[in-house]
Amino acid sequence: MSVSSPPTVADAPTPHVKPQADHSDTAKTVVQRIADLRAWLFLLALILGFEIWARTAFSGTFILNPFNLQSIAIFAVAPLLLAIGQTYVIISGGIDLSMGFIMGLAAVVAAHVINGLTPGIGMPAAVMAGFVAAVLVASVPGIINGLLVSRLRVPPFIGTLGMFGVARGVAFLLAGGTTVPISNSFFAYLGNGRFLNVPIIVWITAAFVLIMHYVLSQTRFGQHNYAIGANVQAARRAGIDIKRHLLRLYILSACCAGLAGVLYSARFNAGAAQAGEPLLLDCVAAVVIGGASLFGGSGTILGTVAGAFVIAVIQYGLVFVNVEPFWQFISVGVVIIISVLIDQAQRRFSGGRVDE
Amino acid sequence: MSEAVQPLLEVQNLSKHFGAVRALSDFSMQIRPGEVVALAGDNGAGKTTLIKAISGVYKPTAGEIRLKGEPVSFSTPQEARDKGIETIYQDLALADNLTIGGNIFLGREPMRRILGVLPVLDRPKMAQAARETMALLDFHVSRMEAPVSNFSGGQRQAVAIGRAVYWNAQILIMDEPTAALGVPEQRKVISLIHQLKAQGRGVIFISHNLQDIFAVSDRIVVLRRGVTAGERKISETTHDEVVKLMVGG
Structure with a gap:
C-alpha cells in the first residue's frame, strides 16, 4: 500500500543537487559592485562637471586648485564625523536625530572647560581636558538614547527626537544663549594649523574615519550591527546581546558628534550651541547617498565618505561657480532622491528582499 | 533491532x-x-x-x-x-546581508590577528567552514562572499540547516x-x-x-x-x- 504514495519526491533518494542559478550570478555581482560604488561615481561626475564649468566659464580650474581641495575637505569634516556615527545607527535599522545638537553641546562644553582651565594648567593640558570633557558630556545623551531604544523600546526616531530637544536646550543654557569665544592659541592652532600642508582637523578626521571603517568591517561589533539591521530575530537567536549592542551604538554616535563639536570649536575658536543644527539632515543625506538603506542592514563607511564629499562638493562648487546658494538645497535634494531610486532599482534587479 | x-x-x-x-x-x-x-x-x-x-x-x-x-x-x-537541540524556523533566522560563513558564525565569529596585533574577523576561516559544511550537505555553492539574500529559498534553508550541523546539533x-x-x-x-x-x-x-x-x-x-x-x-x-x-x- 505504501507504494501507492505518489512517487514524485520519494523517488529521489539523493537527487544530485547541482549548484543553482549560477548563470545570473556574475551579472548580479557586477551590478552590485557598480551600485556599491555609485557614491564615488557621483562624486567623480560632480567634480568633472564643475571642472568643465570652471574651464569654460572663466578658464580656471576647480579640482586642481589646492585651495579648493582644502576648503572642501575642511567643509566636509563636521558633516562627515556626524555621518560616520549615523552610518552605524542607520545600518542597525535606527536613526539618531539628536546628533546635531549633541555636537553643539560638546562645542559649548569644550569652550567652557578650555577657558576655565587654561590659566591654571596651561594651554595643551586645558585642550586635552576640554576634549575629554566634551566627549564625556556628549556621551550622556548617547547613553540616554541607548537606554530609551534598547530597554524601553522607544522607536529611535522618537527617542532621539526627544534628545534632540533636550540637548539643544541644555547647550543653549550652558552657552548663555550666545557663542562662547575661546582664548587658547594652541586650540586655535589645532583648528586652523596644517601638517604636511593638510589641515590638522582633516588629519584627525581621516584617522578617525579609518578606525571607524575598521570597527565596522572587521570586528564582531560591526558584524553584529549588520546582522541586527537585517534581522533582529536572527541576531537574538544567535545569542547576540541586542540591548547591550544598541546602548553602545548610540553612545558611539553621540561620541562622533562630540568629536565633531570639539573640532568645530577648534576651527572657529568658539563654542556655539547651534554648531550642528544645519548638519543633521546633511549627515543623513551623506549616509543615504553613500549607499545605506534607511531600512537597515546595508551601508559602508567608505560609501558615507563619498556621500559626505558629494554634499561638500555640491555646496562648495556652487559657490565657486557663482550660483545662488539656494541651488545647494535643490541639488542636494535631487541627489538624495536619485540615490534612493538607484538603491531601489538595484534591490529589484539583484532579487534582494523587497520586504520583511 | x-x-x-x-x-x-x-x-x-x-x-x-x-x-x-x-x-x-x-x-x-x-x-x-x-x-x-x-x-x-x-x-x-x-x-x-x-x-x-x-x-x-x-x-x-x-x-x-x-x-x-x-x-x-x-x-x-x-x-x-x-x-x-536546534530549531530551524520557518522564517529561517538568517541575516540576509551576511555571507553563508557570516550566518554560520553569527554571534560566535572567529578572529585572527593581522601582523600579530590587529584583531580582525577571520573571514577565510568562515568561508572555509561554510564551504565544508555546505559540501557535507551535498550543496555546492560557489560564491562564499555573496550575501545569502542572493540565494534561492532552498539554498537558504540549507544555510540554516548548515549552521545547526556546523555547531553539532x-x-x-x-x-x-x-x-x-x-x-x-x-x-x-x-x-x-x-x-x-x-x-x-x-x-x-x-x-x-x-x-x-x-x-x-x-x-x-x-x-x-x-x-x-x-x-x-x-x-x-x-x-x-x-x-x-x-x-x-
Whole structure:
C-alpha cells in the first residue's frame, strides 16, 4: 500500500543537487559592485562637471586648485564625523536625530572647560581636558538614547527626537544663549594649523574615519550591527546581546558628534550651541547617498565618505561657480532622491528582499 | 533491532497548559539516531507547543524530556541549543546581508590577528567552514562572499540547516521547511534531510505536506487537540489513514 504514495519526491533518494542559478550570478555581482560604488561615481561626475564649468566659464580650474581641495575637505569634516556615527545607527535599522545638537553641546562644553582651565594648567593640558570633557558630556545623551531604544523600546526616531530637544536646550543654557569665544592659541592652532600642508582637523578626521571603517568591517561589533539591521530575530537567536549592542551604538554616535563639536570649536575658536543644527539632515543625506538603506542592514563607511564629499562638493562648487546658494538645497535634494531610486532599482534587479 | 539503540531524545507524558487550555496533554515520543519523525496534525493540534517545549521556549507543565537517557530541563532556547537541540524556523533566522560563513558564525565569529596585533574577523576561516559544511550537505555553492539574500529559498534553508550541523546539533526540529518553496527546492530540502539522517542525527519534521512526510520520515506522530491521535511507521501506513487520524474519523 505504501507504494501507492505518489512517487514524485520519494523517488529521489539523493537527487544530485547541482549548484543553482549560477548563470545570473556574475551579472548580479557586477551590478552590485557598480551600485556599491555609485557614491564615488557621483562624486567623480560632480567634480568633472564643475571642472568643465570652471574651464569654460572663466578658464580656471576647480579640482586642481589646492585651495579648493582644502576648503572642501575642511567643509566636509563636521558633516562627515556626524555621518560616520549615523552610518552605524542607520545600518542597525535606527536613526539618531539628536546628533546635531549633541555636537553643539560638546562645542559649548569644550569652550567652557578650555577657558576655565587654561590659566591654571596651561594651554595643551586645558585642550586635552576640554576634549575629554566634551566627549564625556556628549556621551550622556548617547547613553540616554541607548537606554530609551534598547530597554524601553522607544522607536529611535522618537527617542532621539526627544534628545534632540533636550540637548539643544541644555547647550543653549550652558552657552548663555550666545557663542562662547575661546582664548587658547594652541586650540586655535589645532583648528586652523596644517601638517604636511593638510589641515590638522582633516588629519584627525581621516584617522578617525579609518578606525571607524575598521570597527565596522572587521570586528564582531560591526558584524553584529549588520546582522541586527537585517534581522533582529536572527541576531537574538544567535545569542547576540541586542540591548547591550544598541546602548553602545548610540553612545558611539553621540561620541562622533562630540568629536565633531570639539573640532568645530577648534576651527572657529568658539563654542556655539547651534554648531550642528544645519548638519543633521546633511549627515543623513551623506549616509543615504553613500549607499545605506534607511531600512537597515546595508551601508559602508567608505560609501558615507563619498556621500559626505558629494554634499561638500555640491555646496562648495556652487559657490565657486557663482550660483545662488539656494541651488545647494535643490541639488542636494535631487541627489538624495536619485540615490534612493538607484538603491531601489538595484534591490529589484539583484532579487534582494523587497520586504520583511 | 533499532529498539536496542538508546534514543537520542525521549519525551515522556509531556503536558503544557495555558490556564484552562490544554495545549498538550500527556504526550510521549522518542527519536533514535538517524531517525526522522514527522509531526502532523491540523492547526491548533499542539505541534508548535510541543516543539517549543522541546526547544526551551516553553516550560512544560508536567512530564519529562530525556536527552540520551539524561533528564534535562531548559529555561531558554540557548540552553537547548547548547545541548544539541536546534530549531530551524520557518522564517529561517538568517541575516540576509551576511555571507553563508557570516550566518554560520553569527554571534560566535572567529578572529585572527593581522601582523600579530590587529584583531580582525577571520573571514577565510568562515568561508572555509561554510564551504565544508555546505559540501557535507551535498550543496555546492560557489560564491562564499555573496550575501545569502542572493540565494534561492532552498539554498537558504540549507544555510540554516548548515549552521545547526556546523555547531553539532544532534536533533534538528524543522518547522514546515518546505512550505515556502517551489517543487525543485522542496526536493533539495528532502534530500538534505536524507543527508542529516545518514549522519546519524535525529530530525523532527513538521509538515502539512503528506508527500514530503512519506518521502522522508521513518515514523509519523499525529496530534489532535493536544493528544496523540496515533503513531505509525511510514512503511505500514497510508495517506488515507494519516488523514483520518488528523481529522478524527
